[in-house]
Amino acid sequence: DAMVIQNPRYQVTQFGKPVTLSCSQTLNHNVMYWYQQKSSQAPKLLFHYYDKDFNNEADTPDNFQSRRPNTSFCFLDIRSPGLGDAAMYLCATSRDGGRGIDYGYTFGSGTRLTVV
Amino acid sequence: QKEVEQDPGPLSVPEGAIVSLNCTYSNSAFQYFMWYRQYSRKGPELLMYTYSSGNKEDGRFTAQVDKSSKYISLFIRDSQPSDSATYLCAMTEPQGGSEKLVFGKGTKLTVNP
Incomplete structure (x- = not known):
């Protein structure tokens, strides 16, 4: 089935240690x-x-970066995770942009990030 | 004032009840109005979307939009325990050549057997 896949489902990282989430x-x-x-x-x-x-x-902190090497993949890089960055990333x-017959946004299951 | 206001609940109803979920918004530029369902530890899934004022029905679900009042609703008839989830309203705002999806906080619904 066509879908959006996020890896990993759960990610634990240390305070200040760079982390990458994939989609x-x-x-x-x-x-x-x-x-x-x-x-x-x-x-x-x-x-x-x-x-x-x-x-x-405009209000996305500089700590968050993204890369899209091709149509299929996109990455979220958090350069120096803080405790306040613990969240689900979707x-x-x-x-x-969602217009047309195929209207809608398809979400992945998310990555739950814990910062310790 | 937030762009999209949604009562977070929680809302608890018995099986078979009619559920009414609501959002208000302040931005007249919003174009499409959607309802998403999000189960615990999952991503949101699109339930319904609509563009114009009025009602749209899909099975047990009815979406209602009143653009003059900036108010949208989702009605669930004959609610089932499997409907227990968080329901998020969302609206699209044109942004350059694309658009941006703005969410409400979500209402957590529990349907008790």
Whole structure:
């Protein structure tokens, strides 16, 4: 089945130690998003790629970076994780920003990050 | 004022009840209105989306949008224990050549057998 896969499902990292989360998709969607969701809060958009174009949200900390080497893969790099970065990180994809017959955003199951 | 307001609940109902979930919003630029269901430790999955004011029905689910009041609702008829999840409203905001999805906080629903 076509889907969005996030690895790992659970990640424990040390305070200040760089960590990378990965997302892959078989939907051939041209837009990929990274959201941060803290407990009992709304998912918050960090950034997205529209094809190869990177779009950063104004309030996303510099500590968060992203790479998209090809259509299928996208990575979230946290350079120096702090305790406040513990959250569920969600990857999502859409075709042309979600418009059209194929409307909607497809989410992965998320990576739950713990910082110790 | 947050762009999208949603009562986080929790909401607990008996099996078979009609459930009403609501969101209000402040941004007139929002175009599409969606409801996502999120089970524990899973990503959100799209339930329904709509563009214009009015009702849209899909099985036991009805989505309602009132753009003049900036108010959207999701109704679940004959609720089942398997409907127990967090329900997130979401809205799209045009952003350059793409768009941005803005979520409410989510309402946690428990349907008791």
